[in-house]
Amino acid sequence: MKLTLKSTLFAAAALLAPIAAQADDxxxxxxxxxxCTAYTWSAGIADVINKNIAGVEATAEETKGYVANIKLLQDEEIxxxxxxxxxxxxxxxxxxPYEGGEPGKILSWMAIAPVGMHVIALEGGPVNxxxxxxxxxxxxxxxxxVSMLDANVLMEMVAGDDFEAFRVRLGDMVDMLSDGNIDAALWNGSFPLPPxxxxxxxxxxxxxxISDEFYADLSAKYxxxxxxxxxxxxxEDVAADTPTYGxxxxxxxxxxxxxxxVYAMTKAIFESLDDLAGVHPAFGRVTKETVLNGFGAPLHPGALKYYREIGVPGIEEFVARVGEK
Structure with a gap:
């Protein structure tokens, strides 16, 4: 039998059954x-679900990151x-990157915090x-x-294939920029970026x-x-606001x-935002006004039901734009 993440979890639960009652799901x-930050967020949300939703055993799963997460969802592992x-x-x-998967399988749920595209260069350098x-x-x-995927989108629109790409982590990019080994570094992340x-x-x-003209072309496509x-x-060196996108x-x-x-979990999370802000400050900025930020895929019907109930601004416009599952 092929061992998967989910089958391993169920096997572990079965072993513990004599000690503790098993959850229904x-x-x-x-x-x-x-x-990493996303693990902290996931752990806080799992704790809220476990405290408020009977019969559910929620866990934050350590993964290789966001790209891996989508694959796990597609494979019904999480x-x-x-x-x-x-x-x-x-x-x-x-x-x-998900071409060939099953359309409509993964739905929007809840926006938590923004990431912003940084196009980083040095004063006196060739990129202005x-x-x-x-x-x-x-x-x-x-x-x-995922930041590399965002960089791919930007460079495809700006330069096609007329540039030399260095595909390394942010810390290495910053060192390379400082040493003059690259001319600019791209990173879409939560600011400020420590490196x-x-x-x-x-x-x-x-x-x-990022100009309004470039953003208009970008948002039309993505x-x-x-x-x-x-x-x-x-x-320190950037005194003025820098227009960008995220x-x-x-x-x-x-x-x-x-x-x-999903309705019950969404309600529990929203009613626990003050407690979750103690887990990570990003939850303190989650509001009715931000919960749809950036989503282009339809909401899960359970989340949509709750957002309509609490009067999320723009919810009907959102449904008209992206559709309803």
Whole structure:
């Protein structure tokens, strides 16, 4: 018999049955390696579900990251996961890196915190606008990471294949930029980025702004991206707000989870946001106004029912735009 994540969990529960009563259902939330922010978020949400939903055994599952999470969802190894809103949109539509998967299987649930695209360069260097990236040496992020997928989208639109890509993690990109081995670094992440703070203490850093024209073209092709700005003062050398775009880090969920179960979990999470803010401050910024941020795939019907009930602003416009499952 092939051992999978889910079959392993059920086997472990069976072994423990004489000691503790088994839950009616297991609910696994894919996150990232232990210690990363998404794991902290997932663990906090699992705790809320366990305290408020009878008959459910929720667990935060350590995974290799967001790309792996989508694969686990597609393979029915987990029921929900952390993902960016772009990856959730592509997974729902079975396009991009998820081409060949089953469309409609993975639905939107809840946006938690934004990530912003950083186009990082040095004062006095050759990159002053997005157009300057053409023909340059560009740090893109490591293979398998969602930030690299975002960098691919940006560079495809700006330069086609006329650039030299360096696919390494953010810390290495920052070192390469400092040493003059690349001309710019791209990273879509929650700000401030600690490696960029470190770089700004050593070199004069600048962030390249994203124009309205570029964003209009981008959002027409990739609806999950939304407009935002990296506030001035986030990094020592960047005094003014930098217009850019981003995605939301958020929860996505299998369409196979029942409407009643998702309604109850969504309600429990929303009514526990103050407690969750003690787990991680990002939950303190989750509101009715932010919960749909960046999503381009339909909501799970259970989440949609709750959001309608509490009057999430723009919910009907959202349904009209992305459809209803």
């Amino acid at each position: 297991f609910f696994s939330i894919g996150s990232c390696p232990v210690g 029921e929900a996961s952390m993902a960016t809103t772009l990856s959730s949109y592509e997974a729902y539509a079975a396009t991009g 606008t997005l157009a300057d990236l053409k023909g340059k040496r560009v740090g893109m992020g490591q293979p398998g990471g 960029v703070i470190k770089l700004s203490a050593q070199r004069d850093v600048k962030l390249i702004p 609806p999950p991206y939304f407009r935002l700005a990296i506030p001035g003062g986030t990094y 995605l939301a880090n958020g929860l996505v969920i299998s369409a196979d989870v029942s409407e009643d179960r």
